Amino acid sequence: MPAMMGKAKAQQKLIDNLEGEFAKVQREFHLPAGDFPDVEHFKEVLSGYNIDKFEKLKPQKIQAVDDMLAHDIPNLLKSFRNPY
Numbered sequence: 638m639p640a641m642m643g644k645a646k647a648q649q650k651l652i653d654n655l656e657g658e659f660a661k662v663q664r665e666f667h668l669p670a671g672d673f674p675d676v677e678h679f680k681e682v683l684s685g686y687n688i689d690k691f692e693k694l695k696p697q698k699i700q701a702v703d704d705m706l707a708h709d710i711p712n713l714l715k716s717f718r719n720p721y
Contacts, residue, residue: 644689648687648688648689651688652680652683652684655676655679655680655683656676659673659676
């Protein structure tokens with residue numbers, strides 16, 4: 638039981654400091670603030686989940702998404718003669 642209470646406490650601490658966590662990620666990855674969801678709404682949504690059950694991030698999957706956004710999608714848009 639104490640392990641569960643510690644995880645719940647850690648999750649609540651993370652949710653309480655979500656704005657700071659967003660700012661840290663924003664600085665680390667050079668992202669614009671507009672790329673993040675509304676903090677208050679995200680806190681509500683996040684509090685309905687058990688963060689301990691989330692899968693760990695895998696760097697190769699993050700790189701695959703980054704490559705797709707940087708290369709695959711722009712190439713796809715070119716094939717549709719999209720002005721963007």
